[in-house]
Amino acid sequence: xxxxxxxxxxxxxxxxxxxxxxxxxxxxxxxxxxxxxxxxxxxxxxxxxxxxxxxxxxxxxxxxxxxxxxxxxxxxxxxxxxxxxxxxxxxxxxxxxxxxxxxxxxxxxxxx
Amino acid sequence: xxxxxxxxxxxxxxxxxxxxxxxxxxxxxxxxxxxxxxxxxxxxxxxxxxxxxxxxxxxxxxxxxxxxxxxxxxxxxxxxxxxxxxxxxxxxxxxxxxxxxxxxxxxxxxxxxxxxxxxxxxx
Numbered sequence: 712x713x714x715x716x717x718x719x720x721x722x723x724x725x726x727x728x729x730x731x732x733x734x735x736x737x738x739x740x741x742x743x744x745x746x747x748x749x750x751x752x753x754x755x756x757x758x759x760x761x762x763x764x765x766x767x768x769x770x771x772x773x774x775x776x777x778x779x780x781x782x783x784x785x786x787x788x789x790x791x792x793x794x795x796x797x798x799x800x801x802x803x804x805x806x807x808x809x810x811x812x813x814x815x816x817x818x819x820x821x822x823x
Numbered sequence: 824x825x826x827x828x829x830x831x832x833x834x835x836x837x838x839x840x841x842x843x844x845x846x847x848x849x850x851x852x853x854x855x856x857x858x859x860x861x862x863x864x865x866x867x868x869x870x871x872x873x874x875x876x877x878x879x880x881x882x883x884x885x886x887x888x889x890x891x892x893x894x895x896x897x898x899x900x901x902x903x904x905x906x907x908x909x910x911x912x913x914x915x916x917x918x919x920x921x922x923x924x925x926x927x928x929x930x931x932x933x934x935x936x937x938x939x940x941x942x943x944x945x946x
Contacts, residue, residue: 745931749870756939757870762924762932800870804931808886812860812872 714813715740715801722821728789731818733801734782739813741782745804748777748786751817752797760799761786788820796822825849827859827920827937834943835910845903845920845937852878852898858923858930859903861894863916864939871916875923876903877930912944 716734723729733740733748740746744764749757759768761777764784774789784803788795801815831843845859852859861873874894875883884892893906903920918940921933 745928747932749933756919756936757921757933758936759924759932759934762934763926763928766926768924768934798868802870802872802932810875810883811885812862814870814872817868817870 714805715803715815717799717801717815717818719816720819720821722823723788723791724823725791725793727791728787729791729820731786731788731799731801731820733784733786733803733815735784735803735813736782736807738807739803739805740779740784742806743804744779746777746779746784747802748775748784749800749802750795750797751800757800791822793822796820825922825935827922827935829918829920829937829940831918831940831942833941834945836946837911837944839910841905841907841910841914841942843905843907843918843920843940843942845905847901847903847920847922850922850935851901852876852896852903856925856930859896860921860923860933861903861905861918862921862933863914863918865916873907873918874905910944915942915944917941 748761751757764779765777827847857878860875876894891908922935923930924934
């Protein structure tokens, strides 16, 4: 069981928008603004898409955006494209016991 | 270009100690602000953070695994090494090393990942 809760799957048609949620606790997601999102294609390493809740690294499309409300963070992908089909993981810094990072179980995005 | 590459055995026996090496190029652990973590991913796809070492040689470990883990760095070789003792079939996973992004807020996400190394624990 992962520390952060994500839906197992979401789907959308090309051009549509989808949102993936990530629910934690006040010790992680709700306690600061250090939530990040990763995209992972089959057989590949995770790729950082959003950091510090809503910031995009250089080179990441503006179609990817992040937000947070309370203990739940969200990743929104607008203008869905076929290449967006992948697994998406959220992660949060935590200091509940000691310094560390927790991850969500991952969400499989299917572009219909 | 910044790259990280994991190396180590693909197969270990139960109770053995696993030693993994992360070799990086295009960056150095010497400058202030450099952090490297190890993360693993089970066949069921969940990611699990294991350990971190920073530029000043501070080390942090997963609470659940800290008794089995040792992380170290060799700045002269541009390497970070992870040792995990008493391996079990449940430790079968792909192991990644990753550099932490030096954002204005700090080092709370990982922006460069190695390709990963798959380790199977079996007798």
